Amino acid sequence: xxxxxxxxxxxxxxxxxxxxxxxxxxxxxxxxxxxxxxxxxxxxxxxxxxxxxxxxxxxxxxxxxxxxxxxxxxxxxxxxxxxxxxxxxxxxxxxxxxxxxxxxxxxxxxxxxxxxxxxxxxxxxxxxxxxxxxxxxxxxxxxxxxxxxxxxxxxxxxxxxxxxxxxxxxxxxxxxxxxxxxxxxxxxxxxxxxxxxxxxxxxxxxxxxxxxxxxxxxxxxxxxxxxxxxxxxxxxxxxxxxxxxxxxxxxxxxxxxxxxxxxxxxxxxxxxxxxxxxxxxxxxxxxxxxxxxxxxxxxxxxxxxxxxxxxxxxxxxxxxxxxxxxxxxxxxxxxxxxxxxxxxxxxxxxxxxxxxxxxxxxxxxxxx
Numbered sequence: 001x002x003x004x005x006x007x008x009x010x011x012x013x014x015x016x017x018x019x020x021x022x023x024x025x026x027x028x029x030x031x032x033x034x035x036x037x038x039x040x041x042x043x044x045x046x047x048x049x050x051x052x053x054x055x056x057x058x059x060x061x062x063x064x065x066x067x068x069x070x071x072x073x074x075x076x077x078x079x080x081x082x083x084x085x086x087x088x089x090x091x092x093x094x095x096x097x098x099x100x101x102x103x104x105x106x107x108x109x110x111x112x113x114x115x116x117x118x119x120x121x122x123x124x125x126x127x128x129x130x131x132x133x134x135x136x137x138x139x140x141x142x143x144x145x146x147x148x149x150x151x152x153x154x155x156x157x158x159x160x161x162x163x164x165x166x167x168x169x170x171x172x173x174x175x176x177x178x179x180x181x182x183x184x185x186x187x188x189x190x191x192x193x194x195x196x197x198x199x200x201x202x203x204x205x206x207x208x209x210x211x212x213x214x215x216x217x218x219x220x221x222x223x224x225x226x227x228x229x230x231x232x233x234x235x236x237x238x239x240x241x242x243x244x245x246x247x248x249x250x251x252x253x254x255x256x257x258x259x260x261x262x263x264x265x266x267x268x269x270x271x272x273x274x275x276x277x278x279x280x281x282x283x284x285x286x287x288x289x290x291x292x293x294x295x296x297x298x299x300x301x302x303x304x305x306x307x308x309x310x311x312x313x314x315x316x317x318x319x320x321x322x323x324x325x326x327x328x329x330x331x332x333x334x335x336x337x338x339x340x341x342x343x344x345x346x347x348x349x350x351x352x353x354x355x356x357x358x359x360x361x362x363x364x365x366x367x368x
Contacts, residue, residue, distance in 0.1 A: 018039045018040075018042040018043040018046060019039065021042055022035075022038070022039060022042070082184070083159070083184055083187050083188065083191075085106075086103055086159050086162055086163075086184075087152065087155050087159055089102055089103040089106060090103055090155045090158035090159050090162070091155075092154060092155065093136070094133055094136060096157075096158055096161075097119065097129065098129055098130075098132065098133040098136075099133075099158045100119075100158060100161055100162055100165065101115055101119070101126060101129050101130050101133065102130055102133040102134065103158075103159075103162045104118075104162060104165055104166065105130050109166065109169075109177055109180070110165070110166065110169050110177075112126055112127050112130065113353075114169050115130075115165075117353060118165050118168065118169070120318075120320065120321055152191075152192075153195075156188075156192065156195065156197075156198070157197075159188070160188070160197060160198065160201050160256065163181050163184045163185055163188070163201065164181070164201055164204075164205070164256075166180060166181040166184075167181035167182070167185075167205050167208075167209075171208060171209070172354055172356075172357075175212070178205070178209055178212075181205060182202070182205050182206065182209060185198075185201055185202035185205055186202060188201075188202070189202050189243070194250060195250075196246075196247040196248075196250035196251060196252025196253075196254065196257055197247075197252060197254045197255075197256045197257065199243050199244070199246050199247035199250065199252065199257075200244070200247040200252050200254060200255075200256030200257035200258075200259070200260050201256040201260075202240075202243050203240045203241070203243035203244035203247060203256075203257075203260035203263075203264075204240075204256055204259045204260040204263055205240075206236050206237075206239050206240030206243060207236070207237060207240035207241070207244075207260060207263035207264055207266075207267060208263055209233075209236060210232050210233040210234075210236035210237045210240065210267065211227065211231075211232060211233075211266075212233070213231040213232075213233065214227035214228055214229070214231035214232055215227065216356065219356065220356060220359055220360065221356040221357055221359070221360040223360070224266070229267075229269050232267060237264075237267050240260070240263070240264065241264055243260075244257070244260045244261065244264055247260065254286065255283060255286050255287055258279055258282055258283045258286065259283060261279055262276055262279045262280065262283070265279070271302075273299050273302035273303050274303050276299045277296055277299035277300050277302075277303055280292060280293075280295050280296035280299055281296055283296075284296060290316045290317055290318050291318070291321070291323075293312060293316055294312075294313065294316055294318065294321075294323065294324055294327060296312065297309040297310075297312040297313045297327065297331075298327060300312060301331060301334070306331040306332075306334040306335050307335060309331050310328070310331050310332070310335070313327060313328050313331065314328075320351060321351070322347075322348045322349075322350075322351035322352040322357075322361075323348075325344045325345070325347040325348035325351065326344070326345070326348040326352075326361060326364075328344045329341045329342075329344035329345040329348060329364065329365075330364070332344055333364075333368065338368050341368055342365060342368050345361055345364055345365040345368070346365065348361050349361050349362065349365070
């Protein structure tokens with residue numbers, strides 16, 4: 001739609017309307033034979049109606065022309081329409097964070113608030129980033145054309161980040177998003193079979209999603225240490241490890257491959273916490289992320305005790321991140337510093353958005 005409407009806002013609005021209509025009709029009438037074509041046709045019809053209502057159909061008639069049949073030179077190398085649009089939106093003329101935010105908002109099914117939480121920034125800040133990205137596209141006349149196959153690689157890193165952020169939004173409970181991200185990961189693995197990070201991301205998502213049944217009990221979040229290993233999906237764990245092995249055979253040592261290796265170790269009983277801590281150290285070297293260092297601290301606490309972990313946690317610049325305060329509270333509880341632990345749990349509750357996590361934190365605070 002973006003490619004031949006030429007208007008990102010209009011395309012986004014009519015696409016969302018088409019998905020809303022599908023959500024209402026498909027459960028009642030059954031899925032269409034070609035869901036993608038149905039959505040495109042419905043969105044196009046909504047665009048026509050919108051332009052008619054605004055009495056500018058004559059001025060914008062060129063926007064509604066059917067795109068010409070692709071020639072051999074124009075055919076997209078990407079077999080999935082939604083993934084193709086992600087490559088289109090991840091335009092190198094935009095800053096990487098703008099690429100990710102715009103793509104997640106337009107194509108990822110995430111709200112501005114969810115995107116803001118993913119980037120650890122306030123919602124108004126993220127809203128402004130998305131607006132600025134749209135303005136830059138309009139002002140600079142950035143074309144929505146499929147890049148040639150030999151330059152897809154320069155956009156792959158951003159597209160992988162988009163898919164992973166969609167998965168993370170689904171991992172918290174929106175199962176349809178997680179399943180969609182895994183589907184996109186499979187398409188990417190077929191499109192770029194020699195890219196180890198693509199396989200690393202797919203392996204990571206499979207290994208994490210294998211924990212879905214273990215992560216929740218009666219709608220409440222179950223901490224990793226309390227999850228029942230018998231509830232892991234063994235088929236997904238096996239497939240995830242096979243995909244990880246392929247990534248390693250391709251020489252993969254990047255962030256997604258390392259994270260997949262960590263997820264694989266978490267599927268073992270007992271867990272090798274020393275190895276997990278070492279891998280988090282390597283991941284921090286690759287990314288410089290304080291969130292990764294927070295995860296390393298959790299592993300260190302299992303190897304060297306809570307005091308060693310607190311010495312890491314207390315140096316991290318994550319004051320507005322509720323997981324930091326929740327982790328710190330648990331470590332303080334383990335050292336017997338109950339009053340400080342209560343304060344840390346209260347701070348985490350001030351920052352948390354997810355209701356399942358809120359209930360978990362309230363139970364932890366109540367236990368003190």
